[in-house]
Amino acid sequence: MARWLGALAGAILLALLPVLLGFQPYALYLLASAFLWASVASAWNLLAYAGQISFGHAAFFGLGAYAGALSSLAGLSPWGAVLLGGLAGAGGAALIGLASQRLRGAYLALATLAYAEVCRGIVLNWSDVTGGGAGLIGIPALPAMAWLPAPITRGRAAGYYAALAILLAVLVLFALILRSRVGLAWAAVREEEARASVLGLRPLPWKLLAFALSGAFTGLGGALYAHLVRVVEPDLVFNRYYSILPLVMATFGGLHTLLGPAAAAVGLFLLSELVLHPIDPALNQLGYALALILGVLYWPGGLMGLLGRRRRVHP
């Protein structure tokens, strides 16, 4: 109960943060982007909890971005378009999971990387629909929330709260899953798939569920991103960063922990944008590189491990 109350207090604080920041547009954009990365890192961690290591989350991000952009440009409400992006991410991820069902470990990771490149290639060449290399522009912005007090309707507030909502949703879902039979199935498949199968657990449906949920939240992030920057192109939204950085963030934050990946994502993103990039744009990725080295060589449990929280034993 105390943990849930603490989480609620944290959520309320984050909801009030724009007020404390005076709704400064750049700050809201920065935080919205940080929360988007935190959502994608948490979504990646969710799939990793089920033992499926993905190098292809760019596929789900890009599918969500394009599905959201195309539907929004076709006249669907931007909020509906964002949800559709989530569905596209879920569907694409489930298909990739189904196609990769016989693969494990490094082979699975490489296959997801390949599928992400295939998706990028299709979008790049299907120019009649996707605009090809030029992409799509003029994606409608998220509508101002007219029913809220005036300051909320300005600038980046809608994007901030949408990104926060996606992040809280994935964290709450993960917390619930950890205490459910879904989490038990995922942990068993991750630890010893053959052993779990002998006990009557059929691995494939649980793996596909993990792919679909992870793809859904990543797709939501992609669709929201499309409506924040209002342009999509293959090299932007299918960029390998959306595959590699969530892995780095989750590893540095603490694999399989609830808050580690999200905390690491926010910290590393803000470090990159506020400290390293202003010093020299070439240093932009240095933080992520150092985080990966530290995580692999010295802190296998990530930040959560340093705080004394062991890699999660399924409760």
Next chain:
Amino acid sequence: MVGLLGPNGSGKSTLFDVLGGLLTPTAGEVWFRGERVTGRPPWVIGRLGLGRTFQIPRPFAGLSVLDSVLVGVTFRRRDRYRRTADRRREAERLLVLVGLGDKCGARATELSLGQMKRLELAMALSSRPSLLFLDELASGLSPRGREDVLLFYGRLRERGLTIFAIEHAFGVLARVADRMLVLDQGQIVADGPPAAVLASARVAEAYLGEEDP
């Protein structure tokens, strides 16, 4: 209870893997409860009522001892929609049965070899099997540990389970098995009551090699 003996590399554990669906045979068929199960995945055969342990324990390293048993209790075919509390109580009862009642919260990897073998047994029982494959429960254990395993064999028989057990030590199986099979290089070289099998020259040859002419 049927015992399966054989020298190292004779194919005992491989036979279990084939029968249990972890390996697909290149020839022959596997039938279980009147159903052809050759090549069916392990979860199908597990749900039909086969439970097994592994020669080298394969615990769920990231799970607690209780949750390791909860997997089988939760995902077996029968009554899998019961409440969480009921499933946890059943898992705890199984752990008490194998003498691990005080280890529920421990990680599976914190157990000794003997305790891990008990956990293997509890996990095998968690799916409520009608046929139990036990792979070298007694190997690597002290004489006291082997006596405990004999006690478990007796208790399992009392529960009405059909048991197919692999052991290295003749003495362990001879005391509890109704029938013994001996495997050598993938072939059954003896099949019958324990006393007759143990007295067989062919069995001695399988273990000790041919006599010099």
